[in-house]
Amino acid sequence: MTDATARRRGRPRRTESGAPGDTRDRILAAAREQFSEHGYEKTSVRGIAKAAGVDPALVHHYFGTKEQVFQAAVETVFAPALRAPDVVFDGPADEVGERFARFLFGVWENPVTRTPLLAVLRSAVNNEVAAAVFRRLVTSQLLRRVAGRLDQPDAELRAELAAAQLVGVAMMRYVIKLEPLASADMDVIVARVAPVVQRHLTHP
Protein backbone atom coordinates (compact mmCIF):
# COMPACT_ATOMS: atom_id res chain seq x y z
CA MET A 1 0.00 0.00 0.00
CA THR A 2 1.40 3.38 -1.00
CA ASP A 3 1.28 6.45 1.19
CA ALA A 4 -1.43 7.89 -1.03
CA THR A 5 -3.83 4.95 -0.64
CA ALA A 6 -3.08 4.78 3.07
CA ARG A 7 -4.04 8.44 3.34
CA ARG A 8 -7.27 7.80 1.48
CA ARG A 9 -8.14 4.94 3.83
CA GLY A 10 -7.67 7.18 6.80
CA ARG A 11 -4.35 6.16 8.26
CA PRO A 12 -3.27 8.61 10.98
CA ARG A 13 -1.47 11.69 9.76
CA ARG A 14 1.60 13.06 11.47
CA THR A 15 -0.37 16.14 12.45
CA GLU A 16 -2.55 14.01 14.75
CA SER A 17 -0.96 13.78 18.15
CA GLY A 18 0.37 10.67 19.84
CA ALA A 19 1.09 7.09 18.75
CA PRO A 20 -1.51 5.10 16.76
CA GLY A 21 -2.41 3.15 19.94
CA ASP A 22 -3.29 6.38 21.72
CA THR A 23 -5.45 7.54 18.83
CA ARG A 24 -7.29 4.22 18.72
CA ASP A 25 -7.93 4.39 22.48
CA ARG A 26 -9.12 7.97 22.19
CA ILE A 27 -11.59 7.00 19.45
CA LEU A 28 -12.80 4.04 21.50
CA ALA A 29 -13.31 6.21 24.59
CA ALA A 30 -15.23 8.75 22.49
CA ALA A 31 -17.32 5.93 20.96
CA ARG A 32 -18.24 4.59 24.40
CA GLU A 33 -19.23 8.06 25.51
CA GLN A 34 -21.27 8.80 22.38
CA PHE A 35 -23.10 5.45 22.36
CA SER A 36 -23.67 5.76 26.09
CA GLU A 37 -25.12 9.24 25.83
CA HIS A 38 -27.12 9.03 22.60
CA GLY A 39 -27.76 5.30 22.14
CA TYR A 40 -26.87 3.24 19.07
CA GLU A 41 -29.35 4.79 16.66
CA LYS A 42 -28.53 8.44 17.26
CA THR A 43 -24.75 7.98 17.33
CA SER A 44 -22.82 8.49 14.08
CA VAL A 45 -19.24 7.74 13.06
CA ARG A 46 -18.97 11.45 12.29
CA GLY A 47 -20.07 12.31 15.86
CA ILE A 48 -17.57 9.88 17.35
CA ALA A 49 -14.79 11.32 15.18
CA LYS A 50 -15.70 14.85 16.22
CA ALA A 51 -15.71 13.92 19.93
CA ALA A 52 -12.31 12.24 19.53
CA GLY A 53 -10.92 15.18 17.52
CA VAL A 54 -10.05 13.05 14.48
CA ASP A 55 -11.18 12.66 10.89
CA PRO A 56 -14.14 10.22 10.40
CA ALA A 57 -11.94 8.25 7.98
CA LEU A 58 -9.69 7.40 10.91
CA VAL A 59 -12.61 5.85 12.81
CA HIS A 60 -13.33 3.69 9.76
CA HIS A 61 -9.64 2.86 9.46
CA TYR A 62 -9.37 1.53 13.00
CA PHE A 63 -12.80 -0.02 13.48
CA GLY A 64 -14.77 -0.23 10.23
CA THR A 65 -18.54 0.41 10.23
CA LYS A 66 -20.64 1.96 12.97
CA GLU A 67 -21.73 -1.55 13.98
CA GLN A 68 -18.08 -2.57 14.31
CA VAL A 69 -17.22 0.49 16.41
CA PHE A 70 -20.19 -0.39 18.62
CA GLN A 71 -18.97 -3.97 18.92
CA ALA A 72 -15.48 -2.77 19.95
CA ALA A 73 -17.03 -0.41 22.53
CA VAL A 74 -19.29 -3.15 23.92
CA GLU A 75 -16.34 -5.54 24.11
CA THR A 76 -14.62 -3.19 26.54
CA VAL A 77 -17.84 -3.08 28.61
CA PHE A 78 -17.96 -6.87 28.67
CA ALA A 79 -14.29 -7.24 29.61
CA PRO A 80 -15.06 -7.95 33.30
CA ALA A 81 -17.35 -10.82 32.21
CA LEU A 82 -14.30 -12.69 30.93
CA ARG A 83 -13.41 -13.42 34.56
CA ALA A 84 -16.89 -14.81 35.33
CA PRO A 85 -16.32 -18.55 34.75
CA ASP A 86 -13.19 -18.55 36.92
CA VAL A 87 -14.92 -16.64 39.71
CA VAL A 88 -18.14 -18.67 39.53
CA PHE A 89 -16.55 -22.13 39.45
CA ASP A 90 -13.68 -21.50 41.86
CA GLY A 91 -15.06 -22.85 45.15
CA PRO A 92 -17.60 -25.32 46.56
CA ALA A 93 -19.94 -26.73 43.90
CA ASP A 94 -23.04 -26.00 45.97
CA GLU A 95 -22.20 -22.28 46.06
CA VAL A 96 -22.00 -21.78 42.28
CA GLY A 97 -25.36 -19.96 42.35
CA GLU A 98 -24.28 -17.57 45.05
CA ARG A 99 -20.98 -16.76 43.34
CA PHE A 100 -22.70 -16.15 39.98
CA ALA A 101 -25.26 -13.87 41.67
CA ARG A 102 -22.62 -11.92 43.61
CA PHE A 103 -20.44 -11.57 40.52
CA LEU A 104 -23.19 -10.14 38.27
CA PHE A 105 -24.74 -7.94 40.97
CA GLY A 106 -21.21 -6.71 41.75
CA VAL A 107 -20.95 -5.39 38.19
CA TRP A 108 -24.35 -3.65 38.57
CA GLU A 109 -23.68 -2.25 42.05
CA ASN A 110 -20.58 -0.39 40.91
CA PRO A 111 -21.54 2.80 39.00
CA VAL A 112 -18.28 2.62 37.01
CA THR A 113 -19.32 -0.69 35.45
CA ARG A 114 -23.10 -0.15 35.66
CA THR A 115 -23.27 3.03 33.58
CA PRO A 116 -21.77 1.61 30.36
CA LEU A 117 -23.63 -1.71 30.84
CA LEU A 118 -26.92 0.10 31.18
CA ALA A 119 -26.12 2.14 28.08
CA VAL A 120 -25.44 -1.03 26.10
CA LEU A 121 -28.66 -2.61 27.37
CA ARG A 122 -30.63 0.49 26.35
CA SER A 123 -29.18 0.36 22.85
CA ALA A 124 -29.91 -3.37 22.60
CA VAL A 125 -33.53 -2.94 23.69
CA ASN A 126 -34.05 -0.16 21.16
CA ASN A 127 -32.24 -1.33 18.08
CA GLU A 128 -32.04 -4.65 16.27
CA VAL A 129 -28.41 -4.24 15.14
CA ALA A 130 -27.29 -3.31 18.66
CA ALA A 131 -29.28 -6.28 20.02
CA ALA A 132 -27.40 -8.60 17.66
CA VAL A 133 -24.04 -7.26 18.85
CA PHE A 134 -25.14 -7.61 22.50
CA ARG A 135 -26.42 -11.15 21.81
CA ARG A 136 -23.17 -12.25 20.15
CA LEU A 137 -21.00 -10.88 22.93
CA VAL A 138 -23.08 -11.99 25.91
CA THR A 139 -23.20 -15.48 24.38
CA SER A 140 -19.52 -15.78 23.48
CA GLN A 141 -17.99 -13.85 26.40
CA LEU A 142 -20.23 -15.02 29.22
CA LEU A 143 -22.95 -17.62 28.71
CA ARG A 144 -21.14 -20.15 26.52
CA ARG A 145 -18.12 -20.01 28.83
CA VAL A 146 -20.23 -20.56 31.95
CA ALA A 147 -22.14 -23.34 30.17
CA GLY A 148 -18.84 -24.97 29.17
CA ARG A 149 -18.10 -25.57 32.84
CA LEU A 150 -21.45 -27.27 33.50
CA ASP A 151 -21.64 -30.99 33.03
CA GLN A 152 -25.20 -30.88 31.68
CA PRO A 153 -26.67 -31.64 28.25
CA ASP A 154 -28.78 -28.46 28.22
CA ALA A 155 -26.03 -26.32 29.76
CA GLU A 156 -26.60 -23.28 27.52
CA LEU A 157 -30.32 -23.05 28.29
CA ARG A 158 -29.50 -23.42 32.00
CA ALA A 159 -26.93 -20.62 31.88
CA GLU A 160 -29.45 -18.39 30.06
CA LEU A 161 -32.25 -19.02 32.58
CA ALA A 162 -29.87 -18.28 35.47
CA ALA A 163 -28.72 -15.10 33.75
CA ALA A 164 -32.37 -14.19 33.04
CA GLN A 165 -33.11 -14.24 36.77
CA LEU A 166 -30.11 -12.02 37.50
CA VAL A 167 -30.71 -9.62 34.60
CA GLY A 168 -34.41 -9.41 35.54
CA VAL A 169 -33.53 -8.44 39.11
CA ALA A 170 -30.95 -5.92 37.85
CA MET A 171 -33.51 -4.36 35.47
CA MET A 172 -36.14 -3.99 38.19
CA ARG A 173 -33.69 -2.82 40.85
CA TYR A 174 -31.45 -0.45 38.91
CA VAL A 175 -33.51 0.62 35.88
CA ILE A 176 -37.22 0.49 36.78
CA LYS A 177 -36.38 0.92 40.50
CA LEU A 178 -39.29 -1.10 41.87
CA GLU A 179 -39.69 -1.02 45.63
CA PRO A 180 -38.95 -2.82 47.91
CA LEU A 181 -36.44 -4.47 45.52
CA ALA A 182 -34.54 -1.26 44.73
CA SER A 183 -33.76 -0.53 48.40
CA ALA A 184 -33.39 -4.11 49.64
CA ASP A 185 -30.06 -5.13 51.15
CA MET A 186 -27.88 -6.98 48.64
CA ASP A 187 -27.43 -9.89 51.07
CA VAL A 188 -31.21 -10.32 51.35
CA ILE A 189 -31.51 -10.45 47.57
CA VAL A 190 -28.58 -12.85 47.19
CA ALA A 191 -30.07 -15.14 49.87
CA ARG A 192 -33.28 -15.40 47.83
CA VAL A 193 -31.77 -15.50 44.35
CA ALA A 194 -28.69 -17.72 44.85
CA PRO A 195 -30.68 -20.97 45.42
CA VAL A 196 -32.64 -20.26 42.24
CA VAL A 197 -29.51 -19.68 40.18
CA GLN A 198 -27.97 -22.79 41.74
CA ARG A 199 -31.06 -24.76 40.73
CA HIS A 200 -30.97 -23.52 37.14
CA LEU A 201 -27.28 -24.37 36.78
CA THR A 202 -27.00 -27.69 38.61
CA HIS A 203 -30.36 -29.26 39.54
CA PRO A 204 -30.81 -32.57 37.65
Add this chain to the structure above:
Amino acid sequence: MTDATARRRGRPRRTESGAPGDTRDRILAAAREQFSEHGYEKTSVRGIAKAAGVDPALVHHYFGTKEQVFQAAVETVFAPALRAPDVVFDGPADEVGERFARFLFGVWENPVTRTPLLAVLRSAVNNEVAAAVFRRLVTSQLLRRVAGRLDQPDAELRAELAAAQLVGVAMMRYVIKLEPLASADMDVIVARVAPVVQRHLTHP
Protein backbone atom coordinates in the same frame (compact mmCIF):
# COMPACT_ATOMS: atom_id res chain seq x y z
CA MET B 1 -67.92 26.80 33.67
CA THR B 2 -69.19 28.91 30.76
CA ASP B 3 -69.03 27.85 27.14
CA ALA B 4 -66.19 30.29 26.57
CA THR B 5 -63.91 28.83 29.25
CA ALA B 6 -64.79 25.29 28.16
CA ARG B 7 -63.68 26.21 24.65
CA ARG B 8 -60.40 27.60 25.96
CA ARG B 9 -59.73 24.40 27.93
CA GLY B 10 -60.20 22.35 24.79
CA ARG B 11 -63.64 20.83 25.15
CA PRO B 12 -64.70 19.10 21.89
CA ARG B 13 -66.30 21.36 19.33
CA ARG B 14 -69.34 20.36 17.33
CA THR B 15 -67.25 20.29 14.17
CA GLU B 16 -65.28 17.32 15.53
CA SER B 17 -66.97 14.08 14.58
CA GLY B 18 -68.54 11.56 16.92
CA ALA B 19 -69.43 11.48 20.62
CA PRO B 20 -66.86 12.62 23.24
CA GLY B 21 -66.20 8.94 24.15
CA ASP B 22 -65.22 8.19 20.55
CA THR B 23 -62.89 11.17 20.43
CA ARG B 24 -61.22 10.15 23.70
CA ASP B 25 -60.75 6.61 22.38
CA ARG B 26 -59.36 7.92 19.11
CA ILE B 27 -56.83 10.08 20.98
CA LEU B 28 -55.88 7.15 23.20
CA ALA B 29 -55.38 4.87 20.21
CA ALA B 30 -53.23 7.54 18.52
CA ALA B 31 -51.24 8.00 21.75
CA ARG B 32 -50.55 4.26 22.00
CA GLU B 33 -49.42 4.22 18.40
CA GLN B 34 -47.19 7.29 18.75
CA PHE B 35 -45.57 6.17 22.01
CA SER B 36 -45.14 2.69 20.57
CA GLU B 37 -43.48 3.93 17.40
CA HIS B 38 -41.37 6.81 18.68
CA GLY B 39 -40.91 6.07 22.39
CA TYR B 40 -41.79 8.39 25.26
CA GLU B 41 -39.14 11.03 24.64
CA LYS B 42 -39.77 11.63 20.96
CA THR B 43 -43.56 11.63 21.22
CA SER B 44 -45.33 14.98 21.68
CA VAL B 45 -48.91 15.93 22.56
CA ARG B 46 -48.93 17.82 19.26
CA GLY B 47 -47.94 14.65 17.37
CA ILE B 48 -50.62 12.62 19.13
CA ALA B 49 -53.24 15.29 18.33
CA LYS B 50 -52.17 15.32 14.68
CA ALA B 51 -52.38 11.52 14.43
CA ALA B 52 -55.83 11.58 16.02
CA GLY B 53 -56.97 14.47 13.79
CA VAL B 54 -57.83 16.74 16.72
CA ASP B 55 -56.59 19.96 18.27
CA PRO B 56 -53.75 19.54 20.85
CA ALA B 57 -55.95 21.34 23.40
CA LEU B 58 -58.36 18.42 23.19
CA VAL B 59 -55.61 15.98 24.17
CA HIS B 60 -54.88 18.15 27.21
CA HIS B 61 -58.60 18.39 27.96
CA TYR B 62 -59.09 14.63 28.10
CA PHE B 63 -55.77 13.49 29.54
CA GLY B 64 -53.68 16.42 30.83
CA THR B 65 -49.90 16.41 30.38
CA LYS B 66 -47.83 14.15 28.12
CA GLU B 67 -46.97 12.06 31.20
CA GLN B 68 -50.69 11.64 31.92
CA VAL B 69 -51.45 10.64 28.32
CA PHE B 70 -48.64 8.10 28.59
CA GLN B 71 -50.08 6.79 31.86
CA ALA B 72 -53.52 6.37 30.24
CA ALA B 73 -51.95 4.56 27.27
CA VAL B 74 -49.92 2.26 29.52
CA GLU B 75 -53.01 1.51 31.61
CA THR B 76 -54.68 0.03 28.54
CA VAL B 77 -51.55 -2.07 27.93
CA PHE B 78 -51.66 -3.30 31.52
CA ALA B 79 -55.38 -4.10 31.42
CA PRO B 80 -54.81 -7.87 30.97
CA ALA B 81 -52.64 -7.85 34.13
CA LEU B 82 -55.73 -7.03 36.19
CA ARG B 83 -56.82 -10.64 35.71
CA ALA B 84 -53.49 -12.00 36.96
CA PRO B 85 -54.24 -12.55 40.66
CA ASP B 86 -57.46 -14.43 39.85
CA VAL B 87 -55.73 -16.60 37.26
CA VAL B 88 -52.63 -17.23 39.40
CA PHE B 89 -54.43 -18.12 42.62
CA ASP B 90 -57.35 -20.07 41.14
CA GLY B 91 -56.17 -23.68 41.47
CA PRO B 92 -53.86 -25.92 43.49
CA ALA B 93 -51.49 -23.95 45.77
CA ASP B 94 -48.45 -25.88 44.58
CA GLU B 95 -49.08 -24.78 40.97
CA VAL B 96 -49.09 -21.03 41.64
CA GLY B 97 -45.64 -20.73 40.05
CA GLU B 98 -46.69 -22.50 36.89
CA ARG B 99 -49.87 -20.43 36.50
CA PHE B 100 -47.97 -17.16 37.03
CA ALA B 101 -45.35 -18.22 34.47
CA ARG B 102 -47.96 -19.30 31.90
CA PHE B 103 -49.97 -16.14 32.43
CA LEU B 104 -47.05 -13.72 31.88
CA PHE B 105 -45.50 -15.71 29.03
CA GLY B 106 -48.96 -15.87 27.45
CA VAL B 107 -49.00 -12.07 27.28
CA TRP B 108 -45.52 -12.10 25.68
CA GLU B 109 -46.25 -14.96 23.24
CA ASN B 110 -49.19 -13.12 21.69
CA PRO B 111 -47.95 -10.39 19.30
CA VAL B 112 -51.14 -8.36 19.93
CA THR B 113 -50.23 -7.94 23.60
CA ARG B 114 -46.44 -8.20 23.20
CA THR B 115 -45.99 -5.25 20.81
CA PRO B 116 -47.43 -2.55 23.10
CA LEU B 117 -45.80 -4.11 26.18
CA LEU B 118 -42.42 -4.08 24.49
CA ALA B 119 -42.96 -0.45 23.48
CA VAL B 120 -43.75 0.50 27.09
CA LEU B 121 -40.68 -1.39 28.33
CA ARG B 122 -38.49 0.42 25.78
CA SER B 123 -39.80 3.80 26.93
CA ALA B 124 -39.28 2.84 30.58
CA VAL B 125 -35.69 1.72 29.98
CA ASN B 126 -34.90 4.97 28.13
CA ASN B 127 -36.65 7.62 30.14
CA GLU B 128 -36.96 8.34 33.86
CA VAL B 129 -40.50 9.76 33.65
CA ALA B 130 -41.71 6.77 31.62
CA ALA B 131 -39.96 4.45 34.11
CA ALA B 132 -41.88 6.09 36.97
CA VAL B 133 -45.22 5.55 35.18
CA PHE B 134 -44.28 1.94 34.43
CA ARG B 135 -43.19 1.43 38.04
CA ARG B 136 -46.43 2.86 39.49
CA LEU B 137 -48.63 0.76 37.23
CA VAL B 138 -46.74 -2.53 37.44
CA THR B 139 -46.76 -2.16 41.23
CA SER B 140 -50.42 -1.19 41.65
CA GLN B 141 -51.95 -3.27 38.86
CA LEU B 142 -49.91 -6.43 39.17
CA LEU B 143 -47.34 -6.89 41.92
CA ARG B 144 -49.20 -5.50 44.93
CA ARG B 145 -52.29 -7.44 43.95
CA VAL B 146 -50.35 -10.71 43.60
CA ALA B 147 -48.52 -9.98 46.87
CA GLY B 148 -51.86 -9.34 48.58
CA ARG B 149 -52.80 -12.96 47.99
CA LEU B 150 -49.58 -14.31 49.52
CA ASP B 151 -49.58 -15.02 53.23
CA GLN B 152 -45.98 -13.89 53.70
CA PRO B 153 -44.42 -10.94 55.54
CA ASP B 154 -42.14 -10.08 52.61
CA ALA B 155 -44.80 -10.73 49.98
CA GLU B 156 -43.96 -7.71 47.81
CA LEU B 157 -40.28 -8.59 47.52
CA ARG B 158 -41.27 -12.18 46.70
CA ALA B 159 -43.66 -11.06 43.95
CA GLU B 160 -40.94 -8.81 42.51
CA LEU B 161 -38.29 -11.55 42.45
CA ALA B 162 -40.75 -13.93 40.76
CA ALA B 163 -41.65 -11.25 38.22
CA ALA B 164 -37.91 -10.52 37.73
CA GLN B 165 -37.34 -14.13 36.65
CA LEU B 166 -40.24 -13.97 34.20
CA VAL B 167 -39.37 -10.51 32.83
CA GLY B 168 -35.72 -11.56 32.50
CA VAL B 169 -36.69 -14.61 30.44
CA ALA B 170 -39.05 -12.49 28.32
CA MET B 171 -36.31 -9.91 27.68
CA MET B 172 -33.78 -12.53 26.61
CA ARG B 173 -36.27 -14.57 24.57
CA TYR B 174 -38.28 -11.84 22.82
CA VAL B 175 -36.04 -8.76 22.83
CA ILE B 176 -32.38 -9.88 22.84
CA LYS B 177 -33.36 -13.23 21.25
CA LEU B 178 -30.64 -15.33 22.86
CA GLU B 179 -30.39 -18.90 21.63
CA PRO B 180 -31.32 -21.58 22.65
CA LEU B 181 -33.82 -19.67 24.82
CA ALA B 182 -35.50 -17.82 21.95
CA SER B 183 -36.38 -21.04 20.08
CA ALA B 184 -37.01 -23.29 23.09
CA ASP B 185 -40.46 -24.85 23.45
CA MET B 186 -42.63 -22.89 25.88
CA ASP B 187 -43.36 -26.07 27.88
CA VAL B 188 -39.62 -26.68 28.36
CA ILE B 189 -39.17 -23.14 29.66
CA VAL B 190 -42.22 -23.34 31.94
CA ALA B 191 -40.98 -26.68 33.35
CA ARG B 192 -37.71 -25.00 34.37
CA VAL B 193 -39.07 -21.64 35.47
CA ALA B 194 -42.29 -22.62 37.29
CA PRO B 195 -40.52 -24.26 40.30
CA VAL B 196 -38.38 -21.13 40.69
CA VAL B 197 -41.40 -18.81 40.62
CA GLN B 198 -43.18 -21.15 43.04
CA ARG B 199 -40.17 -20.98 45.35
CA HIS B 200 -40.03 -17.19 45.28
CA LEU B 201 -43.73 -16.88 46.05
CA THR B 202 -44.29 -19.61 48.62
CA HIS B 203 -41.07 -21.17 49.97
CA PRO B 204 -40.72 -20.41 53.70
